[in-house]
Amino acid sequence: MNTRSLSFRLVAWYAGLLTVVFVLLGALTVLFLRHYLEANLLDIQARRARQIADTLLAAAPRTGEAAVAQQVEELYSPEANDRLIRITRADGHVVYASGYPKDRSFDPSQVPPPPLTRDGKFSRKETLPTGALLVAALSYTGTGNSRYVVEVGVSNFRTEATLRQVLIMLAIGLPIAVCVAVAGGFVLVRRALRPVERIAHKAEDITQHNLSERLPVVQTGDELERLSISLNHMIGRLEDSFQSSKQFVADASHELRTPLTVLRGELEGLAQDTQLKLQTRETLGSMLEEVDRLAEIVEGLLALSRLDAGEANSEWVPFDLAELAAMTADQMSLLAEDKNITVVCESAPGVNVEGDRARMKQVVVNLLDNAIKYTPNGGRVRLNITSEDGCAVLDVADDGIGIPPDALPHVFKRFYRVDGSRSREQGGAGLGLSIVKSICAAHGAQVEVASVPGKGSRFRIRQSLVNKTSVHALS
Numbered sequence: 001m002n003t004r005s006l007s008f009r010l011v012a013w014y015a016g017l018l019t020v021v022f023v024l025l026g027a028l029t030v031l032f033l034r035h036y037l038e039a040n041l042l043d044i045q046a047r048r049a050r051q052i053a054d055t056l057l058a059a060a061p062r063t064g065e066a067a068v069a070q071q072v073e074e075l076y077s078p079e080a081n082d083r084l085i086r087i088t089r090a091d092g093h094v095v096y097a098s099g100y101p102k103d104r105s106f107d108p109s110q111v112p113p114p115p116l117t118r119d120g121k122f123s124r125k126e127t128l129p130t131g132a133l134l135v136a137a138l139s140y141t142g143t144g145n146s147r148y149v150v151e152v153g154v155s156n157f158r159t160e161a162t163l164r165q166v167l168i169m170l171a172i173g174l175p176i177a178v179c180v181a182v183a184g185g186f187v188l189v190r191r192a193l194r195p196v197e198r199i200a201h202k203a204e205d206i207t208q209h210n211l212s213e214r215l216p217v218v219q220t221g222d223e224l225e226r227l228s229i230s231l232n233h234m235i236g237r238l239e240d241s242f243q244s245s246k247q248f249v250a251d252a253s254h255e256l257r258t259p260l261t262v263l264r265g266e267l268e269g270l271a272q273d274t275q276l277k278l279q280t281r282e283t284l285g286s287m288l289e290e291v292d293r294l295a296e297i298v299e300g301l302l303a304l305s306r307l308d309a310g311e312a313n314s315e316w317v318p319f320d321l322a323e324l325a326a327m328t329a330d331q332m333s334l335l336a337e338d339k340n341i342t343v344v345c346e347s348a349p350g351v352n353v354e355g356d357r358a359r360m361k362q363v364v365v366n367l368l369d370n371a372i373k374y375t376p377n378g379g380r381v382r383l384n385i386t387s388e389d390g391c392a393v394l395d396v397a398d399d400g401i402g403i404p405p406d407a408l409p410h411v412f413k414r415f416y417r418v419d420g421s422r423s424r425e426q427g428g429a430g431l432g433l434s435i436v437k438s439i440c441a442a443h444g445a446q447v448e449v450a451s452v453p454g455k456g457s458r459f460r461i462r463q464s465l466v467n468k469t470s471v472h473a474l475s
Helices: 006-055 057-063 065-076 157-205 223-271 278-308 321-337 357-373 405-410 432-442 468-474
Strands: 083-089 094-097 121-128 131-141 147-155 317-320 342-347 352-355 380-388 391-398 446-452 456-464
Touching: 006 057, 006 065, 006 083, 006 121, 006 131, 006 147, 006 157, 057 065, 065 083, 065 094, 131 157, 157 223, 223 278, 317 321, 317 357, 321 342, 321 357, 321 380, 321 391, 352 357, 352 456, 357 380, 357 391, 357 432, 357 456, 405 446, 432 446, 432 456
Parallel strands: 342 380
Antiparallel strands: 083 094, 083 147, 121 131, 131 147, 317 352, 380 391, 391 456, 446 456
């Protein structure tokens, strides 16, 4: 999973926030429940202390303190009910103190004496070695100014047991709730960002050759819809700009062909004049070379403009690429002989593809011309055509000067030429490989280049095969 993706960050932020909120809610729930349970227990004990004071201590002047102790034992049975009941006189004398509770949850002898100077109701929480004890106390003044402090206490272990159960439930339930919520959030985020993925995939497919296509517009009325509409408007403006640029190049290339042809004819006619000086003849020769170079550029631009207009898709026929490559290699061998370069062609029969035969021949010519041009005298150029994994593979390799690594990503750009290693006299206009790339793109083929400076270069083209039945049926 991509940790930098928007969906991952949204889900992570949502999960973190949800976890913090759930933990805070759980902590607040436990604290509130603890406070509620302890307050409820203290309230019950306070009412019991009030009952003891109002019924038993009120009759103490008549019945005596011993009778009060006996009545507490009979009526409230503190040991059996796991309670602490203690009645202390104002002078510190303990009128009654309960013994060990049945559950042994606390030791009554370890409970500190009450503050005898306080009046009214008060409560406290005593921490004992065996656990906490909640004690509700009441200061009572009876007839004859007899003053007592009545304490009723109960162990807090039941409250703690309840809280432990709640904590266990929260410890189990909160992760499950967070996981369910995060899973739901992940599904919602993926569903919300799915239109973005479709837009991104469609945007990847749009190139200068299919600018007429548009991004999908999600009819949601939100920012994604406005973004899709804005991007489509931008693509429309780019399409208009590309069309204008292509039309200009095509028109300019077409219009330049005639004056260049006329200029070449005039210069050739002047060069044949025997009365011209030698220096003038050399100048005319140089001018003719530049005119030829300019004509080559114009022809290349015209070829590219026609390819951009889809001309390569208009005359598709099935043909044998191996046969075409072998025939072209024979024709290019004459050019290689001038530099004493050997052109070796190895091809497997029946490598059938579909496309514009003339344009694919132009691909082979440009690659071989490029290889011969930059291979030193006595070198070797290898042309190999095979079928591999349902594709026709055309390899053109040489042992020439090679291409620097930093120039490899740019060799198919228009007018790009590697400086230094390829001189103006040796190199062309920088359009040959651009034409190869455009023809391959029009045929759905892939072209790759690998090179080691000083050891040579290799260009590889992969194009889908067509079966022989289709070739015979269409031929």
